[in-house]
Amino acid sequence: VIGALAGSTKTLKTTVTAPTAGLEGRWLSVKEGKQPYVHFNHPISQISYGQPGNLTHRRFDKPRSSVTLGKQPAAGQMIVAAAVTPWEHVGKFKSVTWFPGTGPPTIAATPTAGSTISASTPIEITFSKPVKKILGPEYPKLSPEVDGKWSRPSPHTLKFVPAGFGVPLAADLKVELPEEMEIVQADGSTKNASEVTWEVPAGSEARLTQMLAELGYLPWKFTGEIVKKTPEAQVAAATTETPNGHFTPRWSDTPSGLKELWQGEKSVLIEGALMSYQERNGLEVDGVAGPEVWEAIMKSVIAGDVKPEKGAANGYTYVWVNESSPETVNVWHNGKMIVSDAPANTGIPGAETELGTHNVYVRYEETTMSGENPDGSHYNDPGIMWVSYFYEGDALHAFDRASYGSPQSLGCVEMPLEEAGLIWPYTPIGTPVTVNPA
Secondary structure, eight states, X not given: OHHHHTTOOOOXXXXXXXXXXXXXXXXXXXOTXXXXXXXXXXXXXXXXXXXXXXXXXXXXXXXXXXXXXXXXOSSEEEEEEEESSTXXXXXXXXXXXXXXXXXXXXXXXXXXXTOBOOTTOOEEEEESSOHHHHHTTOOOEEESOOOEEEEEEETTEEEEEEOTTOSOTTEEEEEEEEEEEEEEOTTSOEXXXXXXXEEEOOOOXXXXXXXXXXXXXXXXXXXXXXXXXXXXXXXXXXXXXXXXXXXXXXXXXXXXXXXXXXHHOHHHHHHHHHHHHHHHTTOOOSSOOOHHHHHHHHHHHHHTOOOOOSSTXXXXXXXXXXXXXXXXXXXXXXXXXXXXXXXXXXXXXXXXOOOEEEEOOEEEEEEEEEEEOTTSOEEEEEEEEEEEEEETTEEEEEOOOSOOSSOOBSSSEEEOHHHHHHHXXXXXXXXXXXXXXX
16 A cells, blocks of 8 residues: 555566467469458458558458458459457468469469569569479579579469579560460459560660760760679669769860760760670670670670770771861861861762761771662672761762762762771771761
């Protein structure tokens, strides 16, 4: 009594152990028109189910061992958790997958088949029948091949975790199956197919430009946040964590035309830089950053494989042609003018030289040129020297004329033999050529 009057307190702690309820099946076979049910080994008072971030929570006045998941598509997958008592939190969520009760084997994939994934996204494939019955002891084949590891988290499920560079950027990842099966789609319908596919988007053009600059394929240099030289860090920088930074000209006397292109038509310079990179690294030259190119460039960045500067075929070259009278060709390389106002001829009316900027895509020391004249007659000129094609049939090349400085060609940029021979070594694949109007 005295203690109570003095205001003393006493705290008691009691630990109550509640029973748990386990799912009695995570792979459900559902008859057509019926709802999927989950069954527990102990009656439950509450349940949560649905997709992460969009869950349904239900409480029951009377505990029950079987609960319907409501009206659902013919096949699908969701997470489920339950509690035996009404006063506790639901337990650990587990994945539940249901399939049509009849028909061929059915597959539900996480992420959903046909969706967009990242290069490092793990994929899970859940089969309506045990994996061993469908695939035997083997794992399915991935196309394209991807570094990583397969595992079997359950008798019905396969999981693949990518490693290193992961799934190539700008690629469609496919899991090849031994036969056609029903593949669960995003809307819960199924589609008969012999492969499960996902799309992996390309990296950002911003990061592509940064890497091409770092490797010396652009006339600008990039200064910014440092990316670790690991596959994982490079993939992240190419996709979700583009480094902050800025570009500055590599040379102080960069031509005004090149600066204008960087500000307004940067894509043509990026295309040319890609073509140069592809040609130097034994890849198909198309100026497009596909799966092989993305991985190769990231590997080059990790290895510090920078394009050399010394030599006519190295460094960076920009060519511009002026159609104003007299017509001329100019060549700038690594901060210096190699050729200024060399005499040239462009295309006659009806066979004009294409205006704008295009990149050198094929070149020959000597070749035969043939085609059709504006009047419909044909020409065939063997022994044409120092040829660099930059747009369809338009090329820089040598051609013997009585005079130069005016439209005389069938679309090409003609030059005297000496000037053409001097320019040709400076126009490797990917060199941008601008033709300015009169």
